Amino acid sequence: xxxxxxxxxxxxxxxxxxxxxxxxxxxxxxxxxxxxxxxxxxxxxxxxxxxxxxxxxxxxxxxxxxxxxxxxxxxxxxxxxxxxxxxxxxxxxxxxxxxxxxxxxxxxxxxx
Ligand SMILES: [Zn+2]
Ligand SMILES: [Zn+2]
Numbered sequence: 001x002x003x004x005x006x007x008x009x010x011x012x013x014x015x016x017x018x019x020x021x022x023x024x025x026x027x028x029x030x031x032x033x034x035x036x037x038x039x040x041x042x043x044x045x046x047x048x049x050x051x052x053x054x055x056x057x058x059x060x061x062x063x064x065x066x067x068x069x070x071x072x073x074x075x076x077x078x079x080x081x082x083x084x085x086x087x088x089x090x091x092x093x094x095x096x097x098x099x100x101x102x103x104x105x106x107x108x109x110x111x112x
Pocket of ligand 1: 073074075076078084097098100101
């Protein structure tokens with residue numbers, strides 16, 4: 001249990017906003033962790049809006065939505081700051097990503 005708690009602290013330190021929003025308490029974090037251990041990576045429950053880092057050498061690039069609709073940038077949503085809307089989509093995540101947030105998005109997604 002001690003190591004799990006450490007994992008929570010480390011996760012919280014490295015990505016405070018995300019962790020606090022996803023796991024406001026330590027209990028939820030442990031449950032997610034247990035879920036992962038129980039079901040494995042393939043069937044893990046995906047939060048609806050949170051994109052999980054998916055290590056790989058595929059570069060995340062943007063393309064313009066064919067329907068031209070403006071959507072809230074996924075990176076902005078994660079930040080909880082003022083949200084930009086964009087017609088751009090990530091080719092890998094199929095999620096709306098603003099041009100200005102692409103670099104941040106790539107860095108986050110390519111975290112090993
Ligand atoms: Zn953004
Ligand atoms: Zn992406």
